[in-house]
Amino acid sequence: MNPQPLFETTRGHLVESVHYGSIAVVNSHGELIASCGDPHMFAFLRSSAKPFQAIPFVERGGMEHFGFTLRELAIACASHEGSDLHVETVVNMQKKIGIEENRLQCGAHLPGDVNALKALILTNQPPSPNRNNCSGKHTAMLAHAQMRGFPLETYLDLQHPIQQDILACLADLCLLPAHEIVIGTDGCSAPNFAIPLYNAALGMARLCDPHALAAARASACRQIVAAMTSHPEMVSADGEFDCELMRAGEGKFVCKRGAEGYQIAGLLPGVLGKDSPGVGIAVKVSDGDASRTDMNLQSHVRVRPAVTLEILRRLGALSAKQEQALGRFGPVKPIRNHRGILTGQSRPVFTFS
Secondary structure (H helix, E strand, O other): OOOEEEEEEEEOOEEEEEEEEEEEEEEOOOOEEEEEOOOOOEEEOHHHHHHHHHHHHHHOOHHHHHOOOHHHHHHHOOOOOOOHHHHHHHHHHHHHHOOOHHHOOOOOOOOOOHHHHHHHHHHOOOOOHHHOOOHHHHHHHHHHHHHOOOOOOOOOOOOOHHHHHHHHHHHHHHOOOHHHOEEEEOOOOOEEEEEEHHHHHHHHHHHHOOOOOOHHHHHHHHHHHHHHHHOHHHHOOOOOHHHHHHHHHOOOEEEEEEOOOEEEEEEOOOOOOOOOOOEEEEEEEOOOOOOEEOOOOOEEOOOHHHHHHHHHHHHOOOOHHHHHHOHHHOOOEEEEOOOOOEEEEEEEOOOOO
């Protein structure tokens, strides 16, 4: 099976651009309930892996050991925007651990937060690692290593005990042998994982509905879901799709974007009806769904949010109130030029099998 058209844009009455990709929708019982393209294609989760990467630390008692709050756990699962609030949260975690920012091996990049970006430009300062959108994840990894007495200098090595814990946890949650997981290096230098979309969606379903997991792992999953849904502004930022979907979901949706057009989302049990199991969604946009920057210096992608909303709409997961609250993301949106003249439309076009 090959990727299929997921999304298109028009100019006038002519289709101008088409984005291809694949989708898998799986419940916590392992049933593939909807798909498009190739639901078994391997793709790197990129930052969509972050909720899974936090599980071993939480299940080993890391939250209690360091006195971390749910807000701090949320930023450990985040692709935050490098705002002052995000950095302050990460710094507070580092103080609790007893480490300095220079321990982070994630590198630095410009913040996505507009105010933070402007401040760096005006003061001619380079961004530091704490502005990296993965700094929360790296801080939690360092906390995990320190808690267990393992070396901090090599915390990103695949053979490091905490990375082996993460790999084993991902394999368990996604019901995939660890040797079948393809390993790569993420943009932040941490190990990253390519698995079939089906297994990623299954892992998300089990994260949201961990009834079949061991008690400690199930408890960790529930804490992570609670952290992400109660502090969505830490997972990304106000106005960003992941944040706004979880905010509109009022504790019933979990959502985490990844680079290069990856997206996972999860529905808690009962969202699709009484006694319905948890559901996971994995989307991969083949061309990477490149971001675009608007006149306010804010970045947007056009495919993942609209496609995710359309999947939720077709599943019957969204109320009219939620659709209205999320309308800025689509699923169908007008396209206007720089003078505000209507030139076309963007819309999902995938079909489910």
